[in-house]
Amino acid sequence: MTETSDVECLLRLLGPTPKNVLEVCCGSGRVLVPIAMAGHHVTGFDLDTEMLAYLPAKVNRVKQHTPHIDIHWSEKDLFQGDWGGPYDAIILAGNIMLNIITEGDYDAAQRRMLALASQHVQPQGHLILHFDCFAHPEEVFNSQRERLIFEGTDDRGVYGRYLICSGRYDPQTQMARGSHRTELTLPDGSQQVCYGSFTKHIPTLAQVHDWLQENDCAVVEEYGDDQGNPIGVKTHKAIIMAKKR
Structure with missing residues (x-):
């Protein structure tokens, strides 16, 4: 995006x-x-x-x-x-x-x-x-509520949103794990939704x-x-x- x-x-x-x-x-x-x-x-x-x-x-x-x-x-x-x-x-x-x-x-x-x-x-x-x-990564990742991370339109005219659906942060290992969803709207109006998981060291x-x-x-x-x-x-x-x- x-x-x-x-x-x-x-x-x-x-x-x-x-x-x-x-x-x-x-x-x-x-x-x-x-x-x-x-x-x-x-x-x-x-x-x-x-x-x-x-x-x-x-x-x-x-x-x-x-x-x-x-x-x-x-x-x-x-x-x-x-x-x-x-x-x-x-x-x-x-x-x-x-x-x-x-x-x-x-x-x-x-x-x-x-x-x-x-x-x-x-x-x-x-x-x-x-x-x-993040000063407090647990506030970002320890939530079952969806969180919008980014949205925008790229130079091909594709509009997209990236959301964290759920996650868990371990303060001992500083690892965040969870699921995310990417929503795309193509120039012709068609839509695509992709689901995935993430693993990040914060x-x-x-x-x-x-x-x-x-x-x-x-x-x-x-x-x-x-x-x-x-x-x-x-x-x-x-x-x-x-x-x-």
């Missing part, structure tokens, strides 16, 4: 000077393409070939009025492929911190992802994280700070929403910009 506030926030953090930027798990290019259009040299990768398949047509449309954009992408597993670089900035957005998939320890996978990002950003370069962050803000620090990255900017408000009890996001020493 298309949501522009996070893209605008990421562009503000990157600044106007052209940079060599990597987006990890770039999907269909919802973030990647606007960053390229802003004049940055961008690279993205993702393991989801169905999402990557949307990129060629999207880039071709953009090139009709912005012919010189510098954008590259590939199919890659973030834990197995070569990220290239080093980059001026690496973006970890799209809630990849919580949506990371692993057959092992989720906590260790999140920590390793930040370590890999740190290894591929150049000194004085930046890591930019954009993810859901890191605390302090944990993320520690993981960044142990990889020689210092937080230089931090917000609780895309408008630049501070992180607080009522905010449900963390936008962090950290500089590699």
Whole structure:
């Protein structure tokens, strides 16, 4: 689904000077393409070939009025492929911190992802994280009531809603598990409903700070929403910009 506030926030953090930027798990290019259009040299990768398949047509449309954009992408597993670089900035957005998939320890996978990002950003370069962050995750997940997480319309005209139907949060393991529903309305008016389950490790803000620090990255900017408000009890996001020493 298309949501522009996070893209605008990421562009503000990157600044106007052209940079060599990597987006990890770039999907269909919802973030990647606007960053390229802003004049940055961008690279993205993702393991989801169905999402990557949307990129060629999207880039071709953009090139009709912005012919010189510098954008590259590939199919890659973030834990197995070569990220290239080093980059001026690496973006970890799209809630990849919580949506990371692993057959092992989720906590260790999140920590390793930040370590890999740190290894591929150049000194004085930046890591930019954009993810859901909850002061009280039990209030979000320990409920039998449906909770709307996101709704919007993508650039193909598909309107969608993503809802958590039920869930359970374990404060000892910091794991949230439950069921979700995705509702889609296609441009022709037809509707699709998909059900599924989720498993997420919900890191605390302090944990993320520690993981960044142990990889020689210092937080230089931090917000609780895309408008630049501070992180607080009522905010449900963390936008962090950290500089590699």
